[in-house]
Amino acid sequence: MSKRGYVREVFTSIQGEGIHCGKRMTFVRFLGCNLSCNYCDTPETQVMEGAYVSQGKVMQNPTDIETILAHIDAAIAALTGGEPLLQVDFARHLCSRLQALDKTVYLDTNATLPDAMRAIIDKVDIVSLDFKVPTATGRPQLWAEHQACLEIASSKSVYVKLVINENVLPRELETACNIVKNVDRSIPLVIQPVFGSNHSNLLHVQQKALEHLDDVRIIPQVHKYLNLQ
Numbered sequence: 001m002s003k004r005g006y007v008r009e010v011f012t013s014i015q016g017e018g019i020h021c022g023k024r025m026t027f028v029r030f031l032g033c034n035l036s037c038n039y040c041d042t043p044e045t046q047v048m049e050g051a052y053v054s055q056g057k058v059m060q061n062p063t064d065i066e067t068i069l070a071h072i073d074a075a076i077a078a079l080t081g082g083e084p085l086l087q088v089d090f091a092r093h094l095c096s097r098l099q100a101l102d103k104t105v106y107l108d109t110n111a112t113l114p115d116a117m118r119a120i121i122d123k124v125d126i127v128s129l130d131f132k133v134p135t136a137t138g139r140p141q142l143w144a145e146h147q148a149c150l151e152i153a154s155s156k157s158v159y160v161k162l163v164i165n166e167n168v169l170p171r172e173l174e175t176a177c178n179i180v181k182n183v184d185r186s187i188p189l190v191i192q193p194v195f196g197s198n199h200s201n202l203l204h205v206q207q208k209a210l211e212h213l214d215d216v217r218i219i220p221q222v223h224k225y226l227n228l229q
């Protein structure tokens with residue numbers, strides 16, 4: 001099991017996305033991603049090299065787990081990226097140590113790596129799964145991977161996040177809703193408009209999703225409105 005890994009930053013802030021929006025968390029932003037979404041707001045995570053900043057201090061990669069743990073000061077530790085599951089051995093070991101310290105472990109993932117998801121799920125408390133919408137990402141669809149990840153994550157506290165812009169297609173929305181419904185229609189679906197996009201149709205999108213699911217929420221990226229990290 002790898003005990004060293006590559007991260008971009010460690011910082012404490014509020015969760016700005018999804019159903020846990022507003023909660024204080026310490027974020028561990030992993031380096032590396034297997035996707036390249038058009039709307040990505042962390043393109044600097046794509047390259048797995050260089051130093052990182054942990055609570056304002058410059059640190060060296062690859063880093064060890066104890067160095068990260070020393071800077072986790074919130075009750076919830078959020079693994080984000082990039083894509084944390086690309087370094088699943090390192091992430092799993094970090095999660096084990098976090099749980100031993102009574103931290104709640106929150107995993108933010110692009111839901112494309114089901115084998116890695118299976119390998120880590122017992123060490124995670126909360127899962128935020130991104131379903132990637134091709135009209136927003138500009139990339140091919142990944143529905144099969146998303147379904148597999150949701151089936152694995154459904155044993156935990158889980159919600160699905162759908163980042164959309166004004167070009168979202170009815171069939172994209174329906175496909176995402178059907179995947180969630182086939183696992184459990186009470187799993188929350190968060191519709192998150194791309195930051196700065198001109199989306200006048202959000203209430204209609206929500207209404208269509210509510211034809212399939214019990215809990216559909218529209219939540220923007222709140223931290224950006226507050227100028228927080």
Ligand code: SF4
Nearest residue numbers: 033035036037040082
């Ligand atoms: S999955 Fe996330 S980190 Fe990776 S390119 Fe897409 S938005 Fe960026």
